[in-house]
Amino acid sequence: MNQKCKYYCYRNTRKANKTDILRPDKIELVIFDMDGVLTDTISSWKYIHDYFGSSNERSVDEYLKGKIDDMEFIKRDVSLWQKDDNPVTRDKLADILSDVPLMKGSEKCIVFLKNHDVKTAIVSAGLDILANRVADELGIDYVFANGIKTDNKGRIAGEGLLNVRLMYKEETVRRLVKQSEISPRRIAAVGNSCFDIPMFETCGLGIAFNPEDDCVREVADVVVEGKDLSRIIPVFEQFIN
């Protein structure tokens, strides 16, 4: 057990995958994790569990130990919210998540990047309902997050829509590289947990923001402590021509 890690470290089931990528000469795209980075919340999934008084601790543990996959993980989470007599709708989830606050300094940080023609993206294993709202409010260019299937009345149907595998965010980085046609070297990734390490390993610059444990702190190229995203701006200033 890796004591540096807040949770059962996923590195116990997944090896490090550091690529020999060069440090950026300039930055053209910044990828942000959502939960704990763009939003001031631990997890969008947990936010909904807290609302319904449910807990997904058991499936988190089984997922991290490799006993269940992402799809099963999402399915189990959703099943805890479903009530036969009072079906949960997508609108209800959006309503619950509408209270999730943006991280302090997030607007300032995104405005700075936009003013310097740097593209922005969210890569989150959290819920797309929240990711799309955050992207709209901040003006973010690309959004990758996970969804929940609904029926024709907007009621959640028990299955997930998997876009981002929590332990394999580098897969999403690769999709983003293709879509944006920006070299990985010129991409910075900002994250707060060890699930963001695979992004650090595939991008030119990895920034740990308000990191939740030493596991992510040690792998990052830069560490920014505290809950204020505008503190990252001086890091970007070094890579903007």
Ligand SMILES: [Mg+2]
């Ligand atoms: Mg996070």
